[in-house]
Amino acid sequence: MTAEYVTPGDTPRGALPGRPAPFVLAAGEGERAHLFDQLFTVLLSGDETQGQFGVFTMEAPRGRAIPVHAHDDVHEIFYVLDGQVRVAIxxxxxxxxxxxxxxxxxGYVPAGRRHQFRVESLRARTLGVSTGGFERFFAAAGERTDATMPPVVPVIPSSEQLGEAARRYRNEFFPDARLID
Structure with a gap:
C-alpha cells in the first residue's frame, strides 16, 4: 500500500486535507484568519486527527489583553516561538x-479554567495546541484571510458573530472579569 501525500496545492487556498492523511505545509501555509489584531494559522485540525487535537500559530503586535474566557472541554497550550506573551490562568x-x-x-490551560493573554513585546508568535475542533473558532469569530501578517486594522466581530462562534466552539467569555491588569 502506498501512502497518499497531500500538499496545500492539492486543495483550494492552502486548505488542510480534512481527513487523516500525511501532508506537509511550507512556511506561511495553512488556514489563516484575522481576529482582533491577530493572525491565526491552523496547521492541523481535528479533521486530520479524528477530533483529538488541533495545532495553530498566533502572531500579533503588542496590544490589549484578549477577554477572559474558558472552554469547559478544551485543553490549550501556549508555546512562545518569538517575543513575550503574558498568560494569566x-x-x-x-x-x-x-x-x-x-x-x-x-504554558498549559486545563479545560474549564478561566484565562487571558496579552502580547507584551513589539510582536510575538506562539504555537498553540488545543483539543480538536477548537482551532476553527478563530475563523468563525473573525474572518478568513490569505494575508500572512496580522491585520493593520483590527477585525472586530459583531457581538452576534462572536457569540455564535463561542457557542459553536465551546468558548465562554467573562466580559466583566480581568486576570491581567
Whole structure:
C-alpha cells in the first residue's frame, strides 16, 4: 500500500486535507484568519486527527489583553516561538497564575479554567495546541484571510458573530472579569 501525500496545492487556498492523511505545509501555509489584531494559522485540525487535537500559530503586535474566557472541554497550550506573551490562568481556588512567557517558554490551560493573554513585546508568535475542533473558532469569530501578517486594522466581530462562534466552539467569555491588569 502506498501512502497518499497531500500538499496545500492539492486543495483550494492552502486548505488542510480534512481527513487523516500525511501532508506537509511550507512556511506561511495553512488556514489563516484575522481576529482582533491577530493572525491565526491552523496547521492541523481535528479533521486530520479524528477530533483529538488541533495545532495553530498566533502572531500579533503588542496590544490589549484578549477577554477572559474558558472552554469547559478544551485543553490549550501556549508555546512562545518569538517575543513575550503574558498568560494569566485561574486555578480551582480562584488564585491566578500570571506569567510573562518569553521565547521558548510553555504554558498549559486545563479545560474549564478561566484565562487571558496579552502580547507584551513589539510582536510575538506562539504555537498553540488545543483539543480538536477548537482551532476553527478563530475563523468563525473573525474572518478568513490569505494575508500572512496580522491585520493593520483590527477585525472586530459583531457581538452576534462572536457569540455564535463561542457557542459553536465551546468558548465562554467573562466580559466583566480581568486576570491581567
Amino acid at each position: 485561574e486555578d480551582d481556588d480562584g488564585a491566578v497564575l500570571d506569567r510573562v512567557l518569553t521565547t521558548g517558554d510553555f
